[in-house]
Amino acid sequence: MDQSKTKAAFQMQVFKVPPDLNRTALYPPEKFKVEGVLNPEYKCRQPIRVDPAQFPDPSGIQSTSLAIASWQIICNITRAKTRKPKCCVSFSAYYNESVIPCRTCACGCTDTKKCNPKAPAILLPPETLLVPFENRTKKAIAWASIKHHHVPKPLPCGNNCPVSVNWHVLSDYKDGWTARMTLFNWANMNFEDWFAAVQLKKASPGYENAYSFNGTKLPMLEDIIFLQGLRGLTFLVAETNGSSPKAPRVPGKQQSVISFKKKRTPDIEVAKRDGFPSRVFFNGEECSLPTQLPVSHGNSHHGNLHEAFWELTGFRFHRNSEVKRHEAFWELTGFSPMMGDLLGSSHLSSRKCLKIFAAVTGIFFIITLVVLVVLFVTILKPKDPSVFTEPVSLEGFEFVGFPVIKLNISIRILVTVKNPNYGGFKYENSTAHISYHGNVVAEAPIKDDTVPARSTHNMTTVLSILADKLVTDSHFLGELVVGVLNFTSETTLHGKVNLWKIFKMKATSYTDCNISITIGTQSADSVCKSRVKLNKYL
Structure with missing residues (x-):
C-alpha cells in the first residue's frame, strides 16, 4: 500500500461554554470513533496531553511554530464477535454453468418478513452477477x-453487501491455470485507491501475473496475493442508473485475469479446492465466502487405453514375455499344443484346422471391433472444443471532446481454446470482429495453431477501434453521456479434431461477447457465450 496515504488531517472548531471561558481552560473532544462504509472498527482511548506539536513554516523558512496544546488519542482495531462482514464472494468456473452466489444474509438482514434468512442461496446463471439482487428473482x-x-x-434473502467479489476459474491446462477476479460496487459511494488481497494456500507459489x-x-506471507488498481484505474465507481428508467441499476466494476504456473505446484488440484481462495479481503475488510465450490463433471481420469482395451475384452496379456503371450493365445482359443498332438493322432484334416483357426480369428477381430466402438462412444467420444474471448486490459484510451471529437481505443483480448479430446484440435486462420451496434469497428487476426490433446491454449492480440465509424453512430452521444460504450465481439474458429490420425471431425466454434468500456475508469468488462458445432466425420 502507499505509505504516503496513511495519514489524514481535518480541522474542527470547538466552542466554549461557561464557566470555562478562560484562554487556559482547554478540554479536548472525547469519545472518538473511527468507522466507515467498508473498513475495520476502531476502539479509541481517552485523550492524553502530550508536548505541543511542531509545524514547519508554510513559506519555506527554516522555522517552526508550536501548537497551543496537543493531545494524543490511540485507536486500535477491534473485532466484535457478532459483527457481520461488509463484503462477500461468489465462486464460478469454466467447467460448471452455474454460479455459486454470495451467502444468504452474508452482510446481515434487517427485514426477513418476505424472505428466508436461513435458506441457502440459489445457484445463478452467470449474467445475473451484473444486476442487483432484487432483479435476479425471475432469472x-x-x-x-x-x-x-x-x-x-419463501425464497432466500439477499446478501445485502455493498461490495461483492466474483472469483472465476477461467482455464486449467498442463503447465498452468488462470482465474478472473471481478469487483462489484453496489454502494452509493466511490472507493478511491481500493485494495484487495486473496489467500491461496497451495496455489500462491505459482502466481505469475495479474x-x-x-x-x-x-514476501512475508507467501500465501497472500495483494492487489490494487493500475495507475489511473484505482477508482471503483458507485452504482449508477441503467440506460432507461425501467432498466436495473449498474454496479461499478473492475476485473482482471490472473495467471498461475504449475512448475512450483505440480500436485495442485485446481477444480477441487486449490484454485479457490480460502480468504478474501477488500479495503482491509474480510469478506464472507461461500460454503461450497463449483462441481466438476468432466475431470474423471482414465487409465492407459491399451489396459482399458484388454480389461474390456476380459483378457490380459503379459507384454514382457513372448512365451506368456503364446500361452494366453492358446487359452483364449480353447486349445493347447498338447491338444494339437491329439488332433494329429485323430487324423483331423488340415482344412478343418484352418476353419477353426479362421473362426477363432474372426471372433477375436469382432470382439476387438466391438471394444473399439464402445471406447469411441464413451471414453474416446469427440467432445466440443471450448473457445472463450474476452478483454484482459485496455491498452490505449484517448478521448478529446473539443474542438473535434477524437476517440482512440486499443483493447488487448485473450482467446482461450480448451480441447477436452484425446486427439489434437487444429484450427485455421480466423479474425475477431468487434461491432458497435451492428457496425464493425475493429478486426484482429487469429493465427492458425494446434491445441494438443486434453490441454488449453492461450493467445493474445490487440484490437484498435476505428474512431470514425464510432463517433458517427447515432448511439454514440447517448452512451457517451452515460459514460459506458457497449460493444459486441464475434469470433469464429474452423478446425478439425484428430483422434490418433484415424478419426477426424470438423468443428466450428462460435463466441459472442458483450463488452462494456467505462470511460471514467478506462476499464473494459465482458460477458461471453460460446457454442460449438461438430460436423460429420472426414
Missing part, C-alpha cells in the same frame, strides 16, 4: 427449473 427461478434445482419457499490489476505476492 434465478427459471435457471433452477432448467437445471432441476430445489427452490425454497493483467489489469497491480498484483504482488507478499
Whole structure:
C-alpha cells in the first residue's frame, strides 16, 4: 500500500461554554470513533496531553511554530464477535454453468418478513452477477427449473453487501491455470485507491501475473496475493442508473485475469479446492465466502487405453514375455499344443484346422471391433472444443471532446481454446470482429495453431477501434453521456479434431461477447457465450 496515504488531517472548531471561558481552560473532544462504509472498527482511548506539536513554516523558512496544546488519542482495531462482514464472494468456473452466489444474509438482514434468512442461496446463471439482487428473482427461478434445482419457499434473502467479489476459474491446462477476479460496487459511494488481497494456500507459489490489476505476492506471507488498481484505474465507481428508467441499476466494476504456473505446484488440484481462495479481503475488510465450490463433471481420469482395451475384452496379456503371450493365445482359443498332438493322432484334416483357426480369428477381430466402438462412444467420444474471448486490459484510451471529437481505443483480448479430446484440435486462420451496434469497428487476426490433446491454449492480440465509424453512430452521444460504450465481439474458429490420425471431425466454434468500456475508469468488462458445432466425420 502507499505509505504516503496513511495519514489524514481535518480541522474542527470547538466552542466554549461557561464557566470555562478562560484562554487556559482547554478540554479536548472525547469519545472518538473511527468507522466507515467498508473498513475495520476502531476502539479509541481517552485523550492524553502530550508536548505541543511542531509545524514547519508554510513559506519555506527554516522555522517552526508550536501548537497551543496537543493531545494524543490511540485507536486500535477491534473485532466484535457478532459483527457481520461488509463484503462477500461468489465462486464460478469454466467447467460448471452455474454460479455459486454470495451467502444468504452474508452482510446481515434487517427485514426477513418476505424472505428466508436461513435458506441457502440459489445457484445463478452467470449474467445475473451484473444486476442487483432484487432483479435476479425471475432469472434465478427459471435457471433452477432448467437445471432441476430445489427452490425454497419463501425464497432466500439477499446478501445485502455493498461490495461483492466474483472469483472465476477461467482455464486449467498442463503447465498452468488462470482465474478472473471481478469487483462489484453496489454502494452509493466511490472507493478511491481500493485494495484487495486473496489467500491461496497451495496455489500462491505459482502466481505469475495479474493483467489489469497491480498484483504482488507478499514476501512475508507467501500465501497472500495483494492487489490494487493500475495507475489511473484505482477508482471503483458507485452504482449508477441503467440506460432507461425501467432498466436495473449498474454496479461499478473492475476485473482482471490472473495467471498461475504449475512448475512450483505440480500436485495442485485446481477444480477441487486449490484454485479457490480460502480468504478474501477488500479495503482491509474480510469478506464472507461461500460454503461450497463449483462441481466438476468432466475431470474423471482414465487409465492407459491399451489396459482399458484388454480389461474390456476380459483378457490380459503379459507384454514382457513372448512365451506368456503364446500361452494366453492358446487359452483364449480353447486349445493347447498338447491338444494339437491329439488332433494329429485323430487324423483331423488340415482344412478343418484352418476353419477353426479362421473362426477363432474372426471372433477375436469382432470382439476387438466391438471394444473399439464402445471406447469411441464413451471414453474416446469427440467432445466440443471450448473457445472463450474476452478483454484482459485496455491498452490505449484517448478521448478529446473539443474542438473535434477524437476517440482512440486499443483493447488487448485473450482467446482461450480448451480441447477436452484425446486427439489434437487444429484450427485455421480466423479474425475477431468487434461491432458497435451492428457496425464493425475493429478486426484482429487469429493465427492458425494446434491445441494438443486434453490441454488449453492461450493467445493474445490487440484490437484498435476505428474512431470514425464510432463517433458517427447515432448511439454514440447517448452512451457517451452515460459514460459506458457497449460493444459486441464475434469470433469464429474452423478446425478439425484428430483422434490418433484415424478419426477426424470438423468443428466450428462460435463466441459472442458483450463488452462494456467505462470511460471514467478506462476499464473494459465482458460477458461471453460460446457454442460449438461438430460436423460429420472426414
